Amino acid sequence: MTRRLAEMTTVEAAAAVVDSPVVLLPAGAFEQHGPGLPLATDLVRAEAVTDRVVARLDGRAVIGPALPVGVSPHHLAFAGTVSLSTATFAAVVREYVDGLYRHGWRKILVVTGHGGNDATLTAVAQDLLVTRPDLQFAWSPLTPLAADVVASAEPPEISGHSGEAETAQMLALAPELVHTDRMAAGTTRLSELDALGELARRRGGPKLTLSYERLSGNGVLGDPRRADPEHGEAIVEAIVTRITDFVRAWLKA
Amino acid sequence: MTRRLAEMTTVEAAAAVVDSPVVLLPAGAFEQHGPGLPLATDLVRAEAVTDRVVARLDGRAVIGPALPVGVSPHHLAFAGTVSLSTATFAAVVREYVDGLYRHGWRKILVVTGHGGNDATLTAVAQDLLVTRPDLQFAWSPLTPLAADVVASAEPPEISGHSGEAETAQMLALAPELVHTDRMAAGTTRLSELDALGELARRRGGPKLTLSYERLSGNGVLGDPRRADPEHGEAIVEAIVTRITDFVRAWLKA
Amino acid sequence: MTRRLAEMTTVEAAAAVVDSPVVLLPAGAFEQHGPGLPLATDLVRAEAVTDRVVARLDGRAVIGPALPVGVSPHHLAFAGTVSLSTATFAAVVREYVDGLYRHGWRKILVVTGHGGNDATLTAVAQDLLVTRPDLQFAWSPLTPLAADVVASAEPPEISGHSGEAETAQMLALAPELVHTDRMAAGTTRLSELDALGELARRRGGPKLTLSYERLSGNGVLGDPRRADPEHGEAIVEAIVTRITDFVRAWLKA
Amino acid sequence: MTRRLAEMTTVEAAAAVVDSPVVLLPAGAFEQHGPGLPLATDLVRAEAVTDRVVARLDGRAVIGPALPVGVSPHHLAFAGTVSLSTATFAAVVREYVDGLYRHGWRKILVVTGHGGNDATLTAVAQDLLVTRPDLQFAWSPLTPLAADVVASAEPPEISGHSGEAETAQMLALAPELVHTDRMAAGTTRLSELDALGELARRRGGPKLTLSYERLSGNGVLGDPRRADPEHGEAIVEAIVTRITDFVRAWLKA
Amino acid sequence: MTRRLAEMTTVEAAAAVVDSPVVLLPAGAFEQHGPGLPLATDLVRAEAVTDRVVARLDGRAVIGPALPVGVSPHHLAFAGTVSLSTATFAAVVREYVDGLYRHGWRKILVVTGHGGNDATLTAVAQDLLVTRPDLQFAWSPLTPLAADVVASAEPPEISGHSGEAETAQMLALAPELVHTDRMAAGTTRLSELDALGELARRRGGPKLTLSYERLSGNGVLGDPRRADPEHGEAIVEAIVTRITDFVRAWLKA
Amino acid sequence: MTRRLAEMTTVEAAAAVVDSPVVLLPAGAFEQHGPGLPLATDLVRAEAVTDRVVARLDGRAVIGPALPVGVSPHHLAFAGTVSLSTATFAAVVREYVDGLYRHGWRKILVVTGHGGNDATLTAVAQDLLVTRPDLQFAWSPLTPLAADVVASAEPPEISGHSGEAETAQMLALAPELVHTDRMAAGTTRLSELDALGELARRRGGPKLTLSYERLSGNGVLGDPRRADPEHGEAIVEAIVTRITDFVRAWLKA
Known part of the structure; x- marks a missing residue:
């Protein structure tokens, strides 16, 4: 049976409020x-991670509506990018939460594939402490949960957006959407x-946010040509395991 | 080749700005x-309508990001419903438009499967006349465009949400998501x-908006058991034809 | 005795909460x-329609504060037009409602002479389902309620804003404000x-909102020279009858 | 000829932008x-003051849309009161200004009959220094401009809202709306x-805002029975003279 | 013991809620x-005034967080000025109040050294009547409370911002921050x-707000060279006395 | 000479725009x-860190207005805590930036002593990429910059808010505000x-934000009794050095 609310009728959703106390929202x-x-x-x-996590939870979690557009102002110089302001992204998350809360859910986890959403998700979590004190709101990044697996492939000095680890995940999850023939290295060394x-890339000091066209001519950090689907599968698997472990513990808390 | 921006890389998106002056947003x-x-x-x-429309436009249109959640306060009493406030839905539409506008698009069409979004889409269109005077923003409902085809099936006195025409469309487009075995008539006569x-249902007078639990015990207006996939296909086809005709004329305007 | 709250003292207003459960707001x-x-x-x-409606309701309805400025961005190119954004117009309506609700009223009807307000009024009605679930909020246009009477005069292919029907109403209601000597036909045919x-004027397809200067050089759709006060009176009378019938039924509901 | 924009056509409004550089907005x-x-x-x-002021300005000023509802939270305990929040009242003023500015006006004067609007009008004036630096925005109260005339009638220790001076003005301007038979003294002495x-009433110290039901059982400060239309006419005349003098000087500045 | 919450631990703050029912906020x-x-x-x-006031109140009042930036759009043409919009300044005050209210305080007094904050503080006070009806919110200016002392020094026709009285206060309170050597007269007469x-400076008529660079080349109204610390001390003392008297009466009310 | 704008006159501020291209804002x-x-x-x-950093920068940086209240909803259960919502904190930061930007500054660094501000500062940085593309906005935490020094003292399993490192810094910077006599251990082990x-404290998985009363009865994480001023000085010194290094490099970038 589907674990996606989108594919359920309201009858199944009513049952899910009782049987599945956790809702995951892919962002x-x-x-x-x-x-x-x-x-x-x-x-x-x-979405792929969310599907796998929920599949392992014995019907104790469901998937709510997706957030297909996030906070991406740093990529707007590149064609096709659409971004929400942080205020609007926060409002959307809050109103998704409001609807789920009204039906009875009290544990909501946003799974974000995009690091640009992290700050706003944290801000929403902070505000919810005041406005919904009996709600438990969590969010999770993807790749940072598999930092050890990512490191095992010895990425170059700079690697991140659209680089080795992200490309590897896509090769594992949706190879039909990946154009390996067109790939080219982006910025891989600080000296570039x-x-x-x-x-902006220096660790351990103040944080400076820059638009991506200042960091990389083709929008890539790292060298996606080095990506490999098996490594991607290992990254995804590590992420799925860690989120699943969290939710299992959460269900008992 | 895909006509969905979501599946394109930024390289293809850059080409689409030039070749495909119209963006459709499914809501x-x-x-x-x-x-x-x-x-x-x-x-x-x-999404099904949008896909078909774009497939007929010889590469002159693309599909932008979807709006998976709309304005549905009237359904919140039924489990699973998630709704955006009109202000937040408007902000999301406006910011999608902002991103596309920045890349160069000037003709944007929201295709909404949900009538509850109509008012906010009109309000956004009005505000955009002031804030983006050189943008052409349009939106389209679905079923009302096929009113003649819908009427040909002689629906009962009351028929609408989840009723004959909507169920028929789903039987034509996504039968795997339809539970014909569970279907039951909703409200079909004013006397109920x-x-x-x-x-609230009277025509030709003031408009009164009510929550759906006041209109129908099971959330349905009409009798979905009377729905049939061929009629659904005819409805969809009429909608697709009319939107396609509009966009063709628009591309020349 | 006056039925306008504006002209009442707070003593009479307190009585009206009990005796007159419906408040009409002219917009x-x-x-x-x-x-x-x-x-x-x-x-x-x-205001003229509201006055007549209330006069027929045997003291069971009162008139609240007016909304003298509406949502008119499409007319801003013409001198003198003042417009509220949809967000501000919505806020004003909501706060009028808040005040009346606080005193005890639960049935509020906005009577709008301007179609540009319709979308925002609908959006307000939607949001109120969540924020004021025990309020009944309705709104009514004017001329569309008398579509049959308007059609009886066989207007030209294009007729609407400042055209035959609207001018006729003004000749019936406030002839001293009408300058028949200056009138000129506006756009009357699609081919213009x-x-x-x-x-933007095509029926049965997507909705495209344009600024009025694109539709008519003098801001008029139709030919106001054809307007006649008796026809205007018939239009007004039809509108008044239909709103009055609605309110009578509402008072019993 | 009318000096009210509301009663003008767009043709006359276009002329007024040139001939009448000042717009007065009654609040x-x-x-x-x-x-x-x-x-x-x-x-x-x-509105009465605004009409008189404009009548003396030889066509050099016009009257824009009214603000029929102001900031009155302190009166909400009394039936019939409707109030805007300060944010919404500010938004309405700002958007009236936006429309007039777009047509070319640069001198706008809000004439407020209600002291509860003063703070928000000042706040709007402050914000406009940043957002519309070439606009000249002014506002005027009524009764405080005639403080000398008011004092000449030797009002009681406490007199203000609905008291001697305000009632006198209404007796001069709209006696048909005044119910002298029902009038009763409100609070007239600090010891009450x-x-x-x-x-809250003490002068020369911190400002404490209270709801009016704490200040007066019948909502009145002062004794309206002492009001007299001739004194009211003198107050109005003083106000009109001072605003007219201001506008004359402004037109030359 | 300190009367500043900032310097207290949460343990002392908890005691202060009980012992010190008034909170002063310096702005x-x-x-x-x-x-x-x-x-x-x-x-x-x-801050100096607040410290002195609280020192005289026998532990019955505490000092809350400061508002270091106020509403100063009229000074933005002069280097270094930072200003909040009226909406943001209001939000900050409201949220300070929210926190203090949550802990149990019901009497809050903002002491503002800047007249540009007055309007927004009044607007906040008005809105709080609706949103926090059991809160008592007051605010106080500084120099206007000592109008008699200021007048005793016979200031020039124009004197105010950075003029005699303000400079005198600073000479009394923080002479190390005053550069008497650089001082120069600003605008001192209407004829300048x-x-x-x-x-904009005319009394008894409409209020016109202008940016300060239109009023004074060096940003000063009055002649600060005439300021003297003893007079400053007398002004401060008068202010402190009047605020203290107010709070003493308030504590008993 | 002071490096604090607050203590400068507008004349010195005007010079600072030229000579001191970086503004630090303590939060x-x-x-x-x-x-x-x-x-x-x-x-x-x-503020202590900011003062030291600026003192080492040879007049190339100044200190702007402080943000005395941050985002602290997780501490509101403890008396005295005042918090801004994330939206208001963001608005304040943005408007400080607006003022400084208007005078000519293009490099602004917020130095926040409170980790609860981090997310909102990041969100502001993201939004500024769109609204102020030529501004360079950075922010810095304190203690995380000295993670190595903190670790050298071998803190317990749980240590953080008001714990060893934070107390040590206060002992070094403001011992007169520290009550060593009252200190008690807070939560120091996960098993508590x-x-x-x-x-909520688990690393490497989803992020769950909880109110502090769920984490520690006395609001402390760690054991402040173990804090020592020399270690605190070392922590502060490490932070100051790293921020100073950053700003020096930034001034050349």
Whole structure:
């Protein structure tokens, strides 16, 4: 039986409120991912992870409506990117939560394939402490949960957006949407950046947010040509395991 | 080649700005559709129509990001319904438009499978006259465009949400999501309504908006058991033809 | 005795909460109506209709504060037009409702002389289902309620804003504000429109909102010189009858 | 010829932009004025003053749309009062200004019959310095401009809302709306107030805003029975003279 | 023991809710004060006054968080000025109040050194009547409370911002931040103003808000060179006495 | 000479725009810090760090207005805590930036002593990419910049808010505000938490935000009794060095 509310009738949804106390909301971005990956890359990965997690939870969780567009102002210089302001993204999350809360759900987890959503999701979580004190609201990134697996492939000095790990996940999950023939390395070394770009990537100091066209000519950080589907599968699997473990513990808490 | 921006890379998106001056945005709702149809019914239909329309336009149009959740406060009493406030739905539409506008698009058409979105889409269109005077923003409903085909099946006195015409479309487009075995008639005659419900359905006078639980015990208006996939296909085809004709004329205007 | 709250003292208002369960709010626009009609045309008509309706209701309804400015961005190119954004118009309606609700009223009807307000009034009605579930909020247009009477005069192919029917109503209601000597035909045939204008007026397809200067050089749709006060009186009378019938039924519901 | 934009056509409005560089906007309140005066008292006075001022300015000023509802939260305990929040009242003023500005006007004066609007009008004036630096935005109260005339009647220790001076103005301007037979003294001495009320009325110290039901059982401050139309006419005349003088100087500035 | 919440631990704050029913919030501005006074002048004075007031109240009042930036759009042409919009300043005040209210405080007094905050503080007070009906919210200016002392020094025809009285207060309170060597007279006579400036300063008529660069080349109204610390001390003392008297009465009300 | 804009006159501020291209804004929180530290702990540390950083930059940076209240909903159950919503905190930051930008500054760094501000500062940074594309906006936390120094003291399994490192900094910077006599250990081991609390502190998985009363009875994480001023000085020094290095590089970028 489907675990997606979208595919359920209201009759099944009413049962799910009782049987499935956790709702997962997949969130993506609608943004450039270089010459090889589609604009929906982050949603594709979030939905795939969400599907797998829920499949392992013995009917104790369901999937709610998706957030296909996220907070991507740093990619707007690249054609096709659509972004919500942080205020609007927050309002959408809050109103999804409001509807689910009204039906009785109290544990909601946003699974975001896009790191640009992290700050706003945290801000929403903070505000909900005041406005919905009996709600438990969590969110999860994807790739950072598999940092160890990502590191095992020894990525270059700079690797991230549309790079080795993200491309690998897409090769594992949706190879039909990946254009391996067009792929090209993006920025892979700090020395390729100008002084401002270098500051924006420096760890352990103040945070400087820059538009991506300042960091990479083709919008890529890393070298997607080095990506491989088996490594991608290992990354996805690590993410799925860690989120599933979390939800299992949450269901008992 | 895909006509969905979501599946394109930024390279293809850049080409589409030049070659495909029209962007269609499918909008749905995440709301109860009685015991037989899924919560995503309106998005399923909007996406199917959008796909067909774009397929007939010789590459002159593309599909942008979807709006999976719409304005559905009247269905919130039924489990699973998620709704955006009119202000938030408007903000999302406006910001989708902002992104597409930035890349160069000037003709944007929202195709909504959900009538509850109509008012907010009109309000957005009005505000855009001031804020984006050189943009052409249009929106289209689905079923009302095929009013003649719908009428040919001689529906009962009351028929609408999750009724004959909507169920027929789903039987034609996504039969795997339809539970014909569970279907039951909803409200089909004015005499089944209380005085307030009757006022809300009366034509030619003031408009009174009521929550759906006041209009129908199972959330259905009409009798979905009378729906038939061939009639559904005829409805969809009429809608697709009329939207396609509009876009063809628009491309020349 | 006056039925206008504005002219009552708080003592009479307190009695009205008990005796007059329905409040009517006249809404207009402050917008161009061609060379012959005043900017306040829509409020003048809404107030006249509201007065007549309330006069027939045996003290069971009162008139609340007016909305003299509406949503008119499509007329801003013509001198004198003042418009509220849809968000601000909605806020004003909501706060009028808040005040009346606080005093005890639960049935509120906005009578709008301006079609540009319809979408926002519907959006307000939707949002109120969530925020004021025990309120009954309705709104009514004017001329569309008398579509049969309007059609009886066989208007030209295009007729609407400041045209035959609207001018006729003003001749019946406020002839001292009508400049018949200056009137001139506006756009009366589809063939006078450019391709985009034609699309915006086409029925049965997607909705495209355009600024009025694209539709008519003098801001008029139709030929106001054909208007006649007796026909105007018949239109007004039909509108008043239909709204009155609605309110009578509502009072019993 | 009318000096009210509402009664002009767009043709006359276009001429007025050139000939009449100042627009006056009458603002009122929709609030209790005790047992003797109507809810619209403040708008009635503002409109009367505005009419007289404009009549003396030789066609150099026009009257724009009215603000029939103001900021009256302190009167909401009394039946019939309708109030806008300060944010919504500000938005309405700002958008009236936006429309007039677009047509070319640069000198806008709000004439408010209600002191509860003063703070928000000042806030709007402050924000406009940033958003419309080439606009000149002014606002004027009514009765405070005639403080000397008011004092000449030797009002009691407490006199203000619906008291001697306000009632006198209404007797001069709209006697048909005044119920002299029902009038009764409100609070007239500090000793009638409780300690908090006394603090709220104390001059020369911190400002404490209280709801009116704490200050007066019948909503009146002062004794309206002492009001007299000739004194009211003198107050109105003083106000009109001072606003007219201001506008004459402004037209030359 | 400190009376500043900022310097208390949560343990002391919990005791203060019981023992100290009044919270004072010092509000300033971050704005030009001519060549002689620092940008923080208004906060410096507000904090000094607040400290003195609270010191005289026998532990019955505490000092809450400061508002270091106020509403100063009229000074933005002068370097260093930072201003909040009226909406944001109002939101900050409201949310400070929300926090204090949650802990149990019901009497909150904002002491503002900057007159540009007055209107927004009044607007907040009005809105709080509806949203927090059991809260008592007051605010106080500084210099206007000592109008008699200020007048005793016979200031020039125009004197105000950064002039005699304000400079004197700073000489008394924070002489180390005053640059007497650089001081120069600003505008001191109406005849130095242009026609518009003269209108903006005229008493007893409509209020016209202008940017300060139109009123004074160096941002000063009055002649700060005439300021003297003893007079400043007398002004401060008068302010402190009047606020203290108010709070003492308030504590008993 | 002072490096604080607050203490400068507008004349010095005008010079600073030219000579000091970087503005630092210290941000704190107004929140419980257990029985030993004051509510202003985060601002005290942010201001001390900011002062030291600017002192090392040879006049190339100045300090702008402070943000004394931050985003602290998780501490509202503890007396004295005042919090801004994320939307209001963002608005304040944005409007500080607007003012500084208007005067010519293009490099702005918020130094936040409170981790609860991080998400909103990131969200502001994202939105500014669209609204102020030529601005460089950065923000920095404090303690995380000295993670190595903190770790050298071998803190317990759980240590953070008001714990060893934060208390140590306060002992170094403002010992007069620290109540060592009252200090008590807070939560120091995962096993002291309930299942939900444990999930909220777990690393490497989804993020769950909880109110602090669920994590610690006295609001403390860690054991402040173990704090020592010399270690605190080392932490502060590491933070100052890293921010200074960043700004030096930024000035050249």
